Amino acid sequence: MVLAYEAGPTGFGLYDALVKEGPDCLVASPAKIPRAPGDRVKTNRLDARKICENLRGGQLKGIRVPRLIYRDLRHLVRLRDAEVEAMKSAQYRICSLLLCEGMETSGKMDWTERCLRELAALSCRAEIRYQLDRLLASLQFHRQQAKQTHREIKRFCQQEEELRESVGWISSIPGIGSITATHLVARIGDWRWMGNVRELASFVGLVTAEYSTGDHVHRGSITRMGDGRLRSKLLQAAWVSIRKDAEMRQFFQRI
Numbered sequence: 001m002v003l004a005y006e007a008g009p010t011g012f013g014l015y016d017a018l019v020k021e022g023p024d025c026l027v028a029s030p031a032k033i034p035r036a037p038g039d040r041v042k043t044n045r046l047d048a049r050k051i052c053e054n055l056r057g058g059q060l061k062g063i064r065v066p067r068l069i070y071r072d073l074r075h076l077v078r079l080r081d082a083e084v085e086a087m088k089s090a091q092y093r094i095c096s097l098l099l100c101e102g103m104e105t106s107g108k109m110d111w112t113e114r115c116l117r118e119l120a121a122l123s124c125r126a127e128i129r130y131q132l133d134r135l136l137a138s139l140q141f142h143r144q145q146a147k148q149t150h151r152e153i154k155r156f157c158q159q160e161e162e163l164r165e166s167v168g169w170i171s172s173i174p175g176i177g178s179i180t181a182t183h184l185v186a187r188i189g190d191w192r193w194m195g196n197v198r199e200l201a202s203f204v205g206l207v208t209a210e211y212s213t214g215d216h217v218h219r220g221s222i223t224r225m226g227d228g229r230l231r232s233k234l235l236q237a238a239w240v241s242i243r244k245d246a247e248m249r250q251f252f253q254r255i
Contacts (some may be wrong), residue, residue, distance in 0.1 A: 001023045001024070002023065002024045002025070002026060002028040003023050003024070003025045003026070004025070004027070004028055004051050004052075004055045004057065004062070005025075005027060005028070005051070005168055006027075006028050006030055006033065006047065006051065006061060006062060007027050007028065007029055007030060008030075010029070011064050011071070012027070012066075012071065012108060014028055015065055021163075025080060026055065026062035027062050027063050027065055028051065028060050028061070028063070029061075029063050030052075030122055031225075032061055033050065033051065034050075034054055034059055035050070042153070044126055050109065054068065060250075064189060064193050066189035066190070067189065067190065068121075068197055069160050069162070069163060070185075070186060070189040072156065072189070073153070073157070073163065073182065073185065073186040074186045074187070075150060076152060076153045076156060076186075077153065077183050077186045078150050080146055080149040080150055080153060080179075081183075081229055083142050083145045083146035083149060084142075084146050086142040087100060087136075087142040087143050087146060089112060089140060090135050090136075090138045090139035090142060091139060093135050094119065094132065094135045094136070094139070095109065097128070097131060097132060099123065101128055103124060103128075105118050105119065105122070106118065107170065111168065113154060116136065118141075119132065119136060120133070120136060133212075150178075150179070153182050154182075157182060157185075163185060165193060167181045167182055167185055169187065173237075173241070174240070174241045174244040174245040174248065175235075175237040175238060175239075175240035175241030175242075175243075175244060175245070175248075176237045176241075179233065180230075180233040180234065180237050183229070183230050183233055184230060184233075184234070187203075187204070187226070187227050187230050188203070192207075202223070202225070203225075204224055204225075204226045204227065204230055204234060205222055205223045205224045205225035205226045205228075205231055206222050206231065206234070207222065207223055207224075208219060208220060208221065208222055208223070209222070209223045217223045
């Protein structure tokens with residue numbers, strides 16, 4: 001007997017409970033469940049019927065359920081990204097406030113300690129000073145939280161041999177640091193699941209979409225499947241790589 005359900009925000013607790021009881025379980029990605037173009041009614045009963053019919057017909061493909069250590073690493077990576085996003089949001093709001101009030105700093109807004117000290121000493125009206133101080137406090141808080149979470153990620157990877165080896169291999173690639181490496185390991189999970197490099201590129205959404213028929217071949221932009229934050233980090237790593245690695249740079253210039 002094979003059971004199947006649609007992946008959602010509840011994680012893999014249901015999968016673990018079902019597998020523990022004995023039957024095989026398949027977790028289907030909502031984006032990969034076949035749907036008729038004319039369907040305009042969606043209910044739990046109809047969704048369950050659709051999953052059953054596709055499972056019976058062999059058209060349902062399950063996602064790879066990661067082991068517990070990779071799930072824990074994903075939680076930490078998401079937390080770090082959330083703190084970084086909150087930090088960037090505070091920076092944007094500070095810039096917006098300065099622009100709105102016509103206030104300028106003497107140096108570049110590079111968010112170094114010198115820049116933060118200058119913002120803390122900036123002369124302005126009491127109400128603006130209060131708002132700016134609150135934004136600076138928020139920025140400092142999320143910056144510290146992001147640093148602490150990053151240290152926890154490194155500690156967690158060091159204590160798990162499999163994670164430590166995977167992060168070490170990926171970090172040896174020019175342009176990829178610990179942040180990108182840990183995020184990549186968290187999303188891939190067990191690297192043995194990947195058959196080849198092309199499968200990895202498809203997994204992170206960096207292959208081109210294609211709409212071809214007959215003699216007409218039309219390829220569009222990248223598919224953007226998977227984790228968008230990871231894709232952004234890999235693109236940034238590629239720009240660093242072509243500056244550090246001569247062979248990569250030659251390949252980039254050739255294409």
